[in-house]
Amino acid sequence: MFFSKSIKNNPKAYISLKSKGNPQKISQYNKAYSRIKSLNMLDEIKYREIHGNLNDLDYILHYLYYGVNDSLDTQQVYVSDVFNLEFYKNAYDSENPVIDYVLNGFDNNYCINILDNNYINTLEIHLFDQYFANERKKVEDIVSDSFYITDKRTLIPYIQREEPIEMDRIRVGVFTNDPFENLAPCPYIRLHALFSKLSESERYTFFMYGMDSFVMMDIDNILRSKLFDVVVVQRILPFLDVLREKCEKYGIKLIYETDDDLLGVEKNSPSYEYVTRVSKSITNFIDSADMITVSTPTLASKFDENKTEVIKNYYVDSVFDIKEDIKKDGKLKLGYYGTLTHSKDLFLIKNVILKLKEKYDFDFEVIGGFNASDNVDEDWFKSIELPPNNMDFEEFMPWLSKIVDWDIAVVPLEDSSFNQCKSELKFIELAVLAIPGVYSDMCVYNSIVEDGVNGFLASNEEEWVQKIEKLISDKHLRIKFRNNALNLVLSDYRLEDRVKQWDLILSKLR
Secondary structure (H helix, E strand, O other), X not given: OOOOHHHHOOHHHHHHHHOOOOHHHHHHHHHHHHHHHHOOOEOHHHHHHHHOOOOOOOHHHHHHHOHHHOOHHHHHHHEOOOOOHHHHHHHHOOOOHHHHHHHHHOOOOOOOOOOOOOOOOOOOOOXXXXXXXXXXXXXXXXXXXXXXXXXXXXXXXXXXXXXXXXOOOEEEEEEEOOOOOOOOHHHHHHHXXXXXXXXXXXOEEEEEEOHHHHOOOOHHHOOOOOOOOEEEEEOOOOOHHHHHHHHHHHOOEEEEEEOOOHHHOOOOOOOHHHHHHHHHHHHHHHHHOOXXXXXXXXXXXXXXXXXXEEOOOOOOOOOOOOOOOOOOOOOOEEEEEEOOOOHHHHHOOHHHHHHHHHHOOOEEEEEXXXXXXXXXXXXXXXXXXXXXXXXXXXXXXXXXXXXXXXXXXXXXOOOOOOHXXXXXXXXXXXXXXXXXEEEEOOHHHHOOOOEOOOEEEEOOHHHHHHHHHHHHHOHHHHHHHHHHHHHHHXXXXXXXXXHHHHHHHHHHHO
């Protein structure tokens, strides 16, 4: 069909002719045209660079009838930068994101990218300008009124701002190399539970950044001013040097938080190569840090004593409840749980378990512990399958509490320099789970386990066998151990006490 130049530049006439008078088509195309134009969704110059001579046809009309068939990658070149076509397609199952948005998505408040927080609310302002103006205002409103922020839609625009949002509260940027969604035990216990509780004082605003935020950041454009008063970094980050340099430039106080001796990680560890590559970055950050927080006195001895504070682990009562009593009937069961990196620890007690099985009828259940690549003969233990999302602390601990019905827990730990810096967290958890334990006699546990009072300590196979046997044969002793262990946990391992420590640290550093 031939159209004159005047028709090609008259959207209503062109659409009417192309639609052959179909009222529904005419209405839809006119609506799409006017909204694309008013929102300035297409860059005309870039569109013409791709499509060349449009034969005098208005470029938006050309898009509606021809350009819409371009691949999404091609369309993204000329569609407004803030409109992420792939995101929209996946989020709303749309094959033609631009058309779908202007005909349907705008009216339904659909988001145009993963960080969009309903920033587009009018057809009278260009999409790009409207998005960033509304983002700026909404982020300012949220930050001004919030004390604990985990939403990436606020976190990422904030850290890329050019100027801070002034407030009376202490602004604390917190960074962990774990995803902040489905938090693993380490960041949950060492950061999230503490800071979310401290935020209730309304004296702080915590900005909680996880790995799932990092991948969306323009790292070169973070911290262009003093957006935080204090920055807390846990363990390691992929942009540790950049963050340190920016904090030093703007006078932001630095805290390094760790529950492991990363610089002392052993060669057989899966983390060894990575940690070795980034060890200089870790060292530089530690040297620059105003404060270092660690989980144990042994770990504290690895750092400058003048700026290191021990913040011990504790019972996270919001995640799993205290069991009332020990197991009292059913088949005798021993058990162990841990991450998939503990084969050396478990092999310490293989012979112990085999010797005990010669004399007693019991199951030895193992949750985690071994990796599939370990190729372990399972004739001496029963493997319990880990649940999905087993690194999610909020899911794993209630699951563990429900699944285990052990009479006795065994907690072997290889005596190495790295392991000596680990914490007594397993003792705390077992006390809450109502399971008396036998622990390796090393500094990790002999600082909390009083042998024969709230648990047993064992340093060789003979002691492991003897002490497990005592617990097998004496239910009253199991009750005594559990009760004493729980009393200690409830008096000395309280979240509130750790929160007070952090309150003092942060208020002094400001």
